[in-house]
Each structure stands twice: as structure tokens, then as C-alpha cells.
Amino acid sequence: MIDLGENPLALDRQVCFALSVASRSVIAIYRPLLKPYGLTHPQYLVLLALWDSAPRTVKDLCETLRHEPATLSPLLKRLETLGYVTRGRNRDDERALSVDLTDSGRALRKEAEKIPYRVVEELGMDVAELEALHAALSRVIAATGRNS
Numbered sequence: 001m002i003d004l005g006e007n008p009l010a011l012d013r014q015v016c017f018a019l020s021v022a023s024r025s026v027i028a029i030y031r032p033l034l035k036p037y038g039l040t041h042p043q044y045l046v047l048l049a050l051w052d053s054a055p056r057t058v059k060d061l062c063e064t065l066r067h068e069p070a071t072l073s074p075l076l077k078r079l080e081t082l083g084y085v086t087r088g089r090n091r092d093d094e095r096a097l098s099v100d101l102t103d104s105g106r107a108l109r110k111e112a113e114k115i116p117y118r119v120v121e122e123l124g125m126d127v128a129e130l131e132a133l134h135a136a137l138s139r140v141i142a143a144t145g146r147n148s
Helices: 015-037 041-052 058-065 069-081 103-112 115-123 127-147
Strands: 085-089 097-101
Touching (some): 041 058, 041 069, 041 103, 069 085, 097 103, 115 127
Antiparallel strands (some): 085 097
């Protein structure tokens, strides 16, 4: 049996608590950085996926971002209203909705390149430490993906 110590229910020992607080804290760093562009953090994640590869289908974005279509749809509508993306039927498959960057969405990428540097600066952590954290979180994501 795994030994979790004397008090396995201590709040400060819970992985879920640490992840929750860390997530909220890191996302709070992004808020003022994204505000000038009218973006929320979830919208920024959509743009990151599109800057990596565009156009993409909504289904592909859902899989990449691990969102349900009902969650992603309002984000895409807002990004379209902001002028960063367009949505339309896929030419190869009329049933699929395709999302592409507009010229403004593509131009925003150059500005957004500054954001990761500002986040690292705000965190005050060594890049190697953040890379190790990312690797550990990627293993957590992979492990939880097997069980869902």
C-alpha cells in the first residue's frame, strides 16, 4: 500500500488544491497582459492553437484544447466579433465548421510573442524550473487522460 503520511487529507498536501491555486494565480498574471487586446485567457489559448496551425476545424480545436463544443463556441463567436478569426463551413466537409485567422489575428501574433516573456518575468522563476514543471504537468495530463 502507498504511504501518504499521517494526514492524507491535509489541504496543503493535496495535488488538486495546489493545481487549483497555481492555475488561478498564473491565469491572473495573464489578465492584464491580454486586456489591451480584449482577450480572456481561454480566448488566448484558442489563438495559440490557431497560430500553431490554421485553419482548423472546431472538432480539432476541441480535441487540442480539451474543450466541449458548447464551451468553445462562445469563445469563437467572441474572437470573431473582435475580428481575430472567421468561422465557416469546411470546403472539404460541409458538416465541419472551420476556423481561420484574419489578418488582424495573424498580426496579433507578433504582439503576443512578448507575453510568455512577461509571464516568466512575473513568476520570477528560472526557465529550466518552469520547463520541469511543464513536463511534470504534461505527465499528469497524460495520466488523467488514461482514466477519463
